[in-house]
Amino acid sequence: MNNLAKIAIEQGLALNRRLAKGAANGADWLFKRDTLIQSGRTWFELVHDGDLMAVRYYGLPEEEEIELVDGSFMPVQRKQHAVPLVLVPPLGVTTETFDLMPQRSLVRFMAANGFKTYLVDWGKPKKEHAHLNLKDYSYTMLGTA
Structure with missing residues (x-):
């Protein structure tokens, strides 16, 4: 495999990892919001x-x-x-x-x-x-x- 193809595959895999992390973060934000947000919890x-x-x-x-x-x-x-x-x-x-x-x-x-x-x-x-x-x-x- 030539060097250019290797770089393209590595960059594609890195992009996939970033997209997967972003999707997981978005899912947490949508479905686990109560456990993520800790501010404003003191009773008043x-x-x-x-x-x-x-x-x-x-x-x-x-x-x-x-x-x-x-x-x-x-x-x-x-x-x-x-x-x-x-x-x-x-x-x-x-x-x-x-x-x-x-x-x-x-x-x-x-x-x-x-x-x-x-x-x-x-x-x-x-x-x-x-x-x-x-x-x-x-x-x-x-x-x-």
Whole structure:
């Protein structure tokens, strides 16, 4: 077999492997989505639900201790701080940034440290929200919450 044919076969096989991996990834995304997505799993109570913006409250975890990213455990502090913690993400950032995985969740960690933790959810704007400006978000919506 000449060298050109060998290269063509190797490239064809490599392409087949990439396509098979892509198909397997797509199948996992379609059929195993709940096990793949770990973000946004910390329990919260919706304390304000506006047209676009909502405010979530993250209370004390039910567990006695929570697992941290390094595999160690931290006890849940049952005595809560007097001053609440309000997390306000930038407009283009989703709430999942603060709740990536059970062991990488800022809202869970802060709640377990005794903070009354609130998180502003700016929602997903639609066409009917195109007229909103920064004043609407900062003054009207945030002021209402």
